[in-house]
Amino acid sequence: MNSRNPPERTPGRSPNLRDERKLQTRQALLDAALVLARQGGSLASLSLREVAREAGVVPTAFYRHFRDMDELGLALVDDVCLRLRQIIREARMSARGARDIAIQSSVRGFVQYVLVNDRAFEFLTRERFGARPVVRQAVAREIQYFVGELASDLRAVAPFAAMPSDDLEMIAHLVVHTVLSLSADLLELPEGQRVREHELTARAIKQLRLIFLGALQWRPERGAVAPPPG
Amino acid sequence: MNSRNPPERTPGRSPNLRDERKLQTRQALLDAALVLARQGGSLASLSLREVAREAGVVPTAFYRHFRDMDELGLALVDDVCLRLRQIIREARMSARGARDIAIQSSVRGFVQYVLVNDRAFEFLTRERFGARPVVRQAVAREIQYFVGELASDLRAVAPFAAMPSDDLEMIAHLVVHTVLSLSADLLELPEGQRVREHELTARAIKQLRLIFLGALQWRPERGAVAPPPG
DNA sequence: CCTTTCGGTGTACGACTGTGCACTGATATC
């Protein structure tokens, strides 16, 4: 049985001891790839054998879990984003009902989260423009998902209640990408550069304030973009 | 026997025929790397031998020009950004004296430029977060250079004349990264997706309008960001 | 002219790669 997906939860029976072990080495492979991708630079410059070695497993055992490195890459994106989504969900819950957007504290929270989960974020920002198209698309899908969620959250805030979905998505897209840019800059920082970290954070806070300043002025009916000439 | 060559810019000595040939194969190596990096995904997944092969040269000849792939990567960034800078400089010249910022036509021009020079832009967006730190830093330097230029251009526009440099850079940074995000999205498009291309362009135009809307409202003295708690 | 320079060639090596195949032995199933 070649498992494109993680060992099914209850394939019909109780949690097998064997399945549990299999899940363990599968996770070991994923972790190994994440660690190596960090120090090596990206998935693309990683060999199957390296990953297997780091995971403490013989190369051919790799195939019991993934067809190739592409499939592992996809699984890694899923794995990383699953945890990420849970955190975001909690943040959304706790922010629900707030009558305005607390930019400063949100950004600070985000920065802390990025720094704590730096391995995951480094992986995502790397592979977002990485060498493997399927992985790239998977990351793009996840980002689009976050954009959608943010847009629907914004809808709950007074000034955006009546805004057309297109424009709301446009704004959410701008916000998400500004934040991703911050994350990428943070991760490029050498270890323990708190000063520079504060500078970057402060700049992003200003940028988001400016964006929301613009968003409050935004008049959808005047925002139409003419079709291109020709 | 072409002894009456057009006068080269004679960097140190006379325009050697041998030096000229050397420059040719050097360029062939750079071009080969650019082409392969496009289809292969990134520099990191490229081998020295592949590049030499594509350039029509024996592997060991590579060392006559670059110490390793890292050095070639740096040269490629320089090469690509040199051309890019020239174009940008022309655009700045022709825009000088304009009393306002023509967002729509600027973005349209940029989009055309990206699509024409897709190989170069794909390379830059890929390596910006790529596996090789030195290359990444080189790209970051170039982007920072563009941010600086834009900031100094903005200073010439009335509403920004008196703005603190920090805030002006913050805005320029936001603009540049929004435009880079557009470029990355464009390049991800499958061949000849004009409709989607127009959508992406329209969204970016809106985003820039919104940014400038916010920028006009920006009050530097109220934008101070409190130091982080703790 | 003869000598030097040097970009490019050809061969060779050891290290590492992905993957096929036969296997082992603990675990699950009957």
Place this chain on the structure above:
DNA sequence: GATATCAGTGCACAGTCGTACACCGAAAGG
């Protein structure tokens, strides 16, 4: 308890890799 399953092993193979080395021949320079 006998049997079947299958995650993980060990070995083998053909390819590719980076790079060291000796070499060639055209251009440069006296």
